[in-house]
Amino acid sequence: MKAYVYVSLKKSVLDPQGKTIHGALQKMGYKGLDGVRQGKYFELDLASSLTKPEAEAEVTRIASTVLTNPVIEEFQIKVE
Amino acid sequence: MKAYVYVSLKKSVLDPQGKTIHGALQKMGYKGLDGVRQGKYFELDLASSLTKPEAEAEVTRIASTVLTNPVIEEFQIKVE
Structure with a gap:
């Protein structure tokens, strides 16, 4: 499964x-x-053992805590 | 009209x-x-006077000549 995270400035x-x-x-x-406007873009390869909801939850957690600075x-x- | 350009490494x-x-x-x-894998992401605001095919042609030209290094x-x- 692949997930894409698009990060842009507010x-x-x-x-x-x-x-x-x-x-x-x-x-x-x-x-x-x-x-x-320029942003960042991440392509995540996910283990195929994850279900789609699990993958979405994990990717949201990664994006909000690591890939994004929530202040700006x-x-x-x-996820597909 | 808005255009989005996603640039990633080959x-x-x-x-x-x-x-x-x-x-x-x-x-x-x-x-x-x-x-x-990390890439770049550009959000382009286009003049509303452009038609969609014109916009696509212009954005393709910008992306291939300026925003992307075609070697790597x-x-x-x-466009939407």
């Missing part, structure tokens, strides 16, 4: 890295961009 | 950062993990 937190990418893309001539970041998970 | 490329996270999680007692990375996009 909307209320400034993202200077995203701003820099946005500025660079504009200078390079890419049009139609109103903003860029939020996450989404997808 | 399967054939070693991911020491993912390996370190995997080792750390195992030491912390999380079971049932066979592997971790691959990407997936989602």
Whole structure:
């Protein structure tokens, strides 16, 4: 089973890295961009012995306690 | 319109950062993990004047030329 964790900065937190990418893309001539935000993305290989609810619980626990800084970041998970 | 770009290392490329996270999680007692790989994730705000095919073409161009190193990375996009 595979799980995907997407971590991004909360909307209320400034993202200077995203701003820099946005500025660079504009200078390079890419049009139609109103903003860029960067986040992190983790791909977890899970043991096949886990059931889907168990896997979701485990991945949520890992994401909220290890992969994310809850003060400034939020996450989404997808298990398949 | 929003576009999401997920960049990950090609399967054939070693991911020491993912390996370190995997080792750390195992030491912390999380079971049932066979592997971790880390990637990047970009959220692009697109001008609403673009049509969906235009947006997909533009985002593919940005992802393949700027956000990804095609030698070691691959990407997936989602436009919605």
